[in-house]
Amino acid sequence: MKHHLLPVSAKTVHWGYFSKVVAPALTLKSGDRATIETLTHHANDDYERMIEGDPGAESVFKWTREHKAVARRGSGPTEGPFIRGSGEGVGVHLLTGPVAIEGAEPGDVLEVRILDVRPRPACKACHAGKCFGSNVAANWGFHYHDLIEEPKPREVVTIFELDTSGEPFARAVYNYVWTPQTDPDGIVHPTIDYPGVGVDHATVARRENVLSKVRVPARLHFGTMGLAPSEQDFVSSIPPGYTGGNIDDWRVGKGAKMFYPVAVPGALFSVGDPHAAQGDSELGGTAIETSLTGDFEFILHKHRDLGGTQLEGLTHPMLETSDAWSVYGFTYPNYLAELGANAQLEIANHSSLDRAMRDAFRKMRRFLMTVHKLSEDEAISLMSVGADFGVTQVVDANWGVHGTIRKNVFRCD
Amino acid sequence: MRLRPFTSESYSEGDRPEAWRDVLASVGLQPTAATSTHAGHAIAMRRSFQGVTLARLSAGPQSVSPRIDAAADHPLALLPLEDGVALKTAAGYQIVAARHLLLLPRDGDWSVSFQREMRAVVLSVTSEPAHRHRATSQGGAVRVLQPGGFGSVFAQMMEVAAQDLDALSDVEWTALARSLADLLPTFMPQHSETASDRGGGASKAATLHRLCQTVERSLDDPDLTPVKIASAEGISERYLQKLFEGAGTSFTHYLRERRLQRTSADLSNPAEAHRSISEIAFSVGFNDSAHFSRAFRQRFGLSPREFRQHEAERQTASAATEQRGWPQQALAQLCSGRAALVRKTAAPFNAHDPESADAPRHHHLAADAARVHWGYFSHSLPPQIEIGSGDTITIETLTQHASDDPERMIKGDPGAESVFHWTRDRKNVDRRGAGPLDASIYGRGAGEGFGVHICTGPVAVKDAEPGDVLEIRILDIVPRASRSPEFEGRVFGSSVAAWWGYHYKEFLAEQNAHEAVTIYEIVDDADAPYARALYSYRWEPQTDPFGTLHKTYDYPGIPIPPSSVRRRHDVLDGIRIPLRPHFGVIALAPREAELVDSVPPAYFGGNLDNWRLGKGATIYLPVSVPGALLSVGDPHAAQGDGELGGTAIECSMTGTFQVILHKKNELTNQPFADLTYPLIETEADWVLMGFSHPNYLAEFGAKGQSEVYATSSLDLAMKDAFRKMRRFLMNIKGLTEDEAIALMSVAVDFGVTQVVDGNWGVHAILSKRVFDHAPQN
DSSP states (O other), rough: OOOEOOOOTTTEEEEEEEEESSSEEEEOOOEEEEEEEOOOGGGGGHHHHHTOHHHHHHHHBBOOOOOOOOOOOOSEEEEEEEESTTTSSSSOEEEEEEETTTTTOOTOOEEEEEEEEOOOOOSSSGOOOEEEEEEETTEEEEETTTSSSSSSSEEEEEEEEEOOOOEEEEEEEEEEEEEEEEOOOOOSSSSSTTTOOOOTTTOOOOOOOOTTTTEEEOOOOOEEEEEEOSSSSSSSSSSSTTTESSOOOOTTTTTEEEEEEEOOOTOOOEEEEEEEEOBOOOOTTEHHHHHOHHHHHHHHEGGGGGGTTTTTOOOSSOOOOOOEEEEEEEETTHHHHHHHHTHHHHHHGSOOOHHHHHHHHHHHHHHHHHOOOOOOOHHHHHHHHHHHEEEESSSSSSSSHHHHHHHGGGGOO | OOEEEEEEGGGGGGGGGHHHHHHHHHHTEOOOSSSSOOOOEHHHHEETTTEEEEEEEEEEEEEEEEETTTTOSSEEEEEEEOOEEEETTTTEEEEEEETTTTOOOOSSSSSEEESSOOEEEEEEEETTTTTTTOOOOOOOOOEEOOHHHHHHHHHHHHHHHHHHHHGGHHHHHHHHHHHHHHHHGSSSSOOEEEESTTTHHHHHHHHHHHHHHHHHHHHHHHOOOOOHHHHHHOOOOHHHHHHHHHHSSSSSHHHHHHHHHHHHHHHHHHGGGGGGGGHHHHHHHHHHHHHHHHHHHHHHSOOOOHHHHHHHHHHHHOOOOOSSSSOOGGGGHHHHHTTTTOOOOOOOOOOOOOGTSSSEEEEEEESSSTTEESSOOOOOOOOSSOOOOTOOOEEEEETTTGGSHHHHHHTTHHHHHHHBBBBBSOOOSBBSSSSOTTTTOOOSSSTTTTTOOOOEEEEEEEOTTTEEOOOOOEEEEEEEEOOSSHHHHHHHHEEEEETTTTTOOOTTTOOOOOHHHHHHEEESSSSOOOOEEEEEEEEOOOEOOTSSSSSSSSSOOOOGGGGSSSOOOOSSSSSSSSSEEEEEEEEEOOOOOSEEEESOBBBBBEOOTTTBBBBOOOOEEEOOOOTEEEOEEEEEEEEEEEOOOOHHHHHHOEEEEEEEEEOGGGOSTTTTOOOSOOEEEEEEEEEEEEESSSHHHHHGGHHHHEEEEEETOOOHHHHHHHHHHHHIIIIOOOOOOHHHHHEEEEEEEEEEEESSSSSSSEEEEEEEGGSSSSOOO
């Protein structure tokens, strides 16, 4: 067993997409561990608190008229002229990796254990040691066309500070309404349509004393973790799918084990979209987006060894925690295969919890029948009386419902 | 081009009038001066494109007038759905029937009153340069287009488009909006063809309309003559005849046509099945059977008897059992009030002793046939007992699934035996469901199983009035042990994977659709109590004691003889279900309808099926009728979020509750102020209940009890849960909208409550811990 370190820099990230053609940032063996740094793509909502003085973050976010350290952001076109910028923001998450696992082949399953998760403190002197995050009630949020106060619509950024002195919690520092921002290439962003655009704080009005009575219990986790899909070379990081990705389940934190079906040789694992806290549904479009560092352990389960284990027949991401299993249902379980060439954009027109619930039901039924050897009637009775279905997210185009079954149900007599 | 949905559920009560005013203004309307702005439940769906706005409005009774707008010179097109409206102009009142299109000048002096419910489609076209036709309707008259011809085509186009506003793509909507704007000027006054409709024409039409209504009311008079009608309306017979001639008919012809239409409607209505043909004929003024038969055959091509049989067969064939609740085609019965409640004698109740008004008392409500109502809620039920605010009450409840294994769950238990007693000669609780007592829709049995839960109650709360909030604390829940000698002291429950389950339409390939009943035993393990499966069986067609065959589990409480099914043991081996004892149904009587199906939950509570409603939890419900009328039932030993297969572990239990009444004027600053939905409080959390249709009874009107099953969706329920939580955070916790949305995104958990109760549910959970701390420095 070897312990690797994967620091975050412009060289170790890919921004807004999963890809089977990106060269691995790290290659390791099954059983190895790695400490991986991740950055939130919302760090530029408050440069001073979340980027300034942090060499890793500065290297990734560096963007002047002459030099844009990470040019491609999203799976869209990389040849101009651009409407929003290279990659066109079709996918937004800063992902560290990919990590290649030696010997991984399509059909295998990769187990990723999260051993620890730590926040990444600010570096600028006046904030040194403190940890900050940003929450955006954005144009892709569930609320956006259903606002009751003026001006409508509007996007609102709330900056949070994470307090880890005791039981960790977050509290709001200030918020502001997004105003059109001009990026260093001269493109104006009237809404939050491209990641990493620096917010000129002279153009926004800060409102202090927001959520002043509120402490948000921390739930440190990674919103986006997954493997490269096989269908296309560049795949937007926004819709989650059969190889994981932007699942946005806050239970994917310390102590969790995630299982992903391997779709391409080497598996190509990437992680990002770190969150300090999120509610089930991620209603406004984002969590408290906070740069985090995780310790991971990787275990490769070869295809031939899956029979008779809980991974038998697994074709979708699955979570195991100390007391439960969760399966993830989506509007389209494999939207890339189901929606054809334009799937990455088309999926946003089909978002529905109803289809996601249907998918979660089917996946849970399959899990109970294949792994726990129940008949269909037994599986349905057990689901009705012992399985819980919840809303994972309604903001990532491919909406999610998770089905959870507690392990103590299976305690033998 | 975006959709603009609106629901009053987003707003606190005080903010509703203004919000509704904004909605009306967006389609050129305003509340009629001197009437109050509607403040009740309202929803609207609007979509606009370059000055064209199409809206579908659904709200309570109210009166609207034009909002004077200089920039707009096209008339408004208003299409009342479902119910007619009263149109008031300078010329007086005129009743306009449903689905007659009104063209209303924006500068006119008119008002349109919706007497019962406002359900209408409104098209507003303001003259932007984009529209080629410049209208010149200033000063134009109010017009009511008679059905038929181009007016009907246009009206139907409006209606269908309004119905599907949210399904249209931007391109499709744009094209549609353009067409509507192009077509509207076609109706502008062109003197030659509309002259008769204007001026005196309007009052003529109004008189004729009134005459027709009088005829309608007097059909049963076999000697109805033009003279009678004319003198009743204060006009000459000659003028009456002239009016009918003007409408292209004659009085005699009109009268006969109306009589024949009424008989054909009655003959095809299952609710009228108990009346003979001659009774029906007589009731509309045909006093000669032979004459009636001849006329009927001439008109409809079949004799009345043949016609009736034909209709009955057609309805049986189309009676889909795929949907629970009232089928669409039978709703007429619900509207006609034929399903009216048979009042039962209330058990004498312990009148609240005024002497000891301050001392809380304890009451006990046992479950037996006289103290339960099965499958429905009703504001007309006499209370079993009246209690005071602060009193505690122990309520025994029975699961309607006890009959799945009568030996274990009914035998030897006097209460259960009394409720479930059903032999060839006697059925102690006849009505089960909100359907017709004569089972004339499907023939399943009295009440038709439109609602299935055995509810104990109702319990009246002294001084409770609409607008108050009732707090119900669940102090304790104790399972009801078997009294059967063989199983004495043990606790059993049943779970049915039923035809209304979420799984039912997609069994894996090799299986036919079937229903499965699993009997569980509740084990009071010292460590942690749990349930384990004893055996299961597939539903076999069952003949109930009255001889009716039930191919599926379509009627509650049918006793299952063990010999009629094949029990399979070794099910769910080694599996222990952790218990979550709770009551699936806690309801206050709804105000809208006389008889309400117990299956779909809504603002009044009801079949919430949220397992968090267990011991230690409190539920707050808005009071809709005097006395509140609390009913409890549907006890569950365990259930998962989703209740996927259709039921929980249904297990009879006894609950002890403390009931506290909060008067309307004492709600300020309480977390349950501004309550129009069920609110659950547990030790750690606030749980808000969202539904596909938060008040389906008001939203769909008469069609509600059918429509709610047809149009349920988690997407709608999620929207409702979001709006409720936003309102709670803004109005109760004092946050701004931006704060509320940020907090919901990072700290509120949304989950699936159930997908099997018609009105699907999503709940929103807010941890109280979030607000535990004083403001930070």
